Amino acid sequence: MDNDSTEDALAVIEADAQHTRRRFLRNGVTAVTGVLAGSAGLATATAQTGATIKEAAAATDKALTIPPWSKQPGALVGSRPYGKPSEFESGVIRHLRKTDKQYFSSSTRTPLQELDGIITPNGLFYERHHNGIPDINPVEHRLVVHGLVDNALSFTLNDIRRFPSQSRIYFLECSGNPGYAVYGKTAAEVNGLVSCAEWTGVSLKTILQEAGLKPEAKWVIAEGADGAGMTRSIPLEKCLDDAMLVYSQNGERLRPEQGYPLRLLLPGFEGNMSIKWLRRLQVADQPVHSREETSKYTDILPDGKAREFTFVMEAKSIITSPSGGQQVDGKGFHEIRGIAWSGKGRISKVEISLDEGKTWQPAQLQTPVLSKALTRFRFPWEWNGEPVVIQSRATDETGYTQPTLESLVAVRGVNNTYHNNAITPWRIASDGKVTHARA
Ligand SMILES: Nc1nc2c(c(=O)[nH]1)N[C@H]1C(S)=C(S)[C@@H](COP(=O)(O)O)O[C@H]1N2
Numbered sequence: 001m002d003n004d005s006t007e008d009a010l011a012v013i014e015a016d017a018q019h020t021r022r023r024f025l026r027n028g029v030t031a032v033t034g035v036l037a038g039s040a041g042l043a044t045a046t047a048q049t050g051a052t053i054k055e056a057a058a059a060t061d062k063a064l065t066i067p068p069w070s071k072q073p074g075a076l077v078g079s080r081p082y083g084k085p086s087e088f089e090s091g092v093i094r095h096l097r098k099t100d101k102q103y104f105s106s107s108t109r110t111p112l113q114e115l116d117g118i119i120t121p122n123g124l125f126y127e128r129h130h131n132g133i134p135d136i137n138p139v140e141h142r143l144v145v146h147g148l149v150d151n152a153l154s155f156t157l158n159d160i161r162r163f164p165s166q167s168r169i170y171f172l173e174c175s176g177n178p179g180y181a182v183y184g185k186t187a188a189e190v191n192g193l194v195s196c197a198e199w200t201g202v203s204l205k206t207i208l209q210e211a212g213l214k215p216e217a218k219w220v221i222a223e224g225a226d227g228a229g230m231t232r233s234i235p236l237e238k239c240l241d242d243a244m245l246v247y248s249q250n251g252e253r254l255r256p257e258q259g260y261p262l263r264l265l266l267p268g269f270e271g272n273m274s275i276k277w278l279r280r281l282q283v284a285d286q287p288v289h290s291r292e293e294t295s296k297y298t299d300i301l302p303d304g305k306a307r308e309f310t311f312v313m314e315a316k317s318i319i320t321s322p323s324g325g326q327q328v329d330g331k332g333f334h335e336i337r338g339i340a341w342s343g344k345g346r347i348s349k350v351e352i353s354l355d356e357g358k359t360w361q362p363a364q365l366q367t368p369v370l371s372k373a374l375t376r377f378r379f380p381w382e383w384n385g386e387p388v389v390i391q392s393r394a395t396d397e398t399g400y401t402q403p404t405l406e407s408l409v410a411v412r413g414v415n416n417t418y419h420n421n422a423i424t425p426w427r428i429a430s431d432g433k434v435t436h437a438r439a
């Protein structure tokens with residue numbers, strides 16, 4: 001480190017120490033952090049009282065005792081050929097609703113409240129399957145492109161991988177998010193049918209051009225190879241825009257749960273249309289009105305009519321910390337954290353309300369803010385220990401702002417469970433317990 005950067009580093013440590021000391025004087029729990037921040041922290045500790053310095057010294061002595069794991073070799077190198085999280089993180093798992101009558105058509109939810117950043121680890125990516133998870137041998141798998149094309153084609157996985165590739169970060173969200181869990185206990189229950197990954201594959205446009213589109217082509221019908229034979233109609237415009245045929249997720253091959261060996265990914269569109277275990281793309285001049293676009297995934301309007309084809313997932317956000325089921329440890333500084341996303345593009349603003357939605361203050365957005373990806377937001381907050389309702393609302397680059405549940409219901413009535421992007425308010429009680437404000 002050269003001198004300049006040393007000074008910079010010390011300035012940062014000093015700033016941290018100042019901050020930590022302020023907290024320490026108030027609630028007496030972070031002495032060790034302050035001391036470990038470096039000598040700068042100790043040198044300026046004179047503002048502390050004798051008693052707190054003694055406590056800090058005792059805590060430091062204890063924390064510096066050599067633990068057993070520092071006195072022996074660790075697990076053998078190579079003993080974990082495929083790495084997994086620490087055993088102490090074994091509680092961080094997908095949330096499975098325990099009341100379903102069967103688990104062939106069901107879902108698991110991402111534990112949003114346990115995660116940081118914007119990328120969902122593959123093992124925690126939400127799942128929605130309509131007839132279980134097929135185990136497909138990639139050598140036997142084929143993708144057929146036929147219908148209104150010049151040449152019907154059948155591709156092996158190797159064929160697909162030979163095309164020019166691309167990697168993009170996008171969220172995926174089920175339009176049934178939150179569905180039954182509007183008043184769920186945790187962030188996972190309320191909004192865990194959303195995840196975000198870096199997807200690698202081929203632009204769908206490239207594959208369609210390889211087959212050659214006939215002038216009458218207007219829709220592409222995608223079909224999965226699972227026992228559900230999941231089928232959806234996709235407007236050709238989307239297929240020629242940012243749609244992808246994906247074979248890898250976060251650097252490794254897709255997991256079976258996410259559609260191994262090949263899935264469709266339609267950025268910003270309802271998750272149902274991103275057909276997994278993709279076996280067929282039939283180019284057509286009209287949609288097929290499949291089960292998934294007639295009896296399911298339609299929006300029941302107040303007059304009882306069903307609206308077909310609500311493709312784009314609108315702007316949404318949720319505070320993940322502090323969130324339902326968590327405990328706020330005492331008054332003082334807490335960083336409110338969460339995620340926001342929009343199927344229409346970039347998030348332009350996230351606001352936080354601490355007064356039942358009367359006033360709103362801007363949160364900081366973690367850059368880079370990516371289009372149709374999760375965006376992490378943060379809001380520094382001092383809790384005075386009194387009961388409070390905290391909530392976030394997102395605005396996207398089109399100017400659209402996430403609505404309250406009341407304003408959604410006023411427009412759509414109460415028959416509809418899909419495409420609910422309402423604000424989630426969390427109540428913090430005076431004992432620090434966090435619950436859904438409406439539950
Ligand atoms: N073949 C097939 N594709 C499918 C499904 C399915 O059951 N079978 N479920 C759909 C639904 S409803 C959603 S929300 C997403 C879920 O993708 P994920 O399980 O990778 O999160 O996949 C979609 N694609």
Ligand SMILES: [Mo]
Binds near residue numbers: 271
């Ligand atoms: Mo879904």
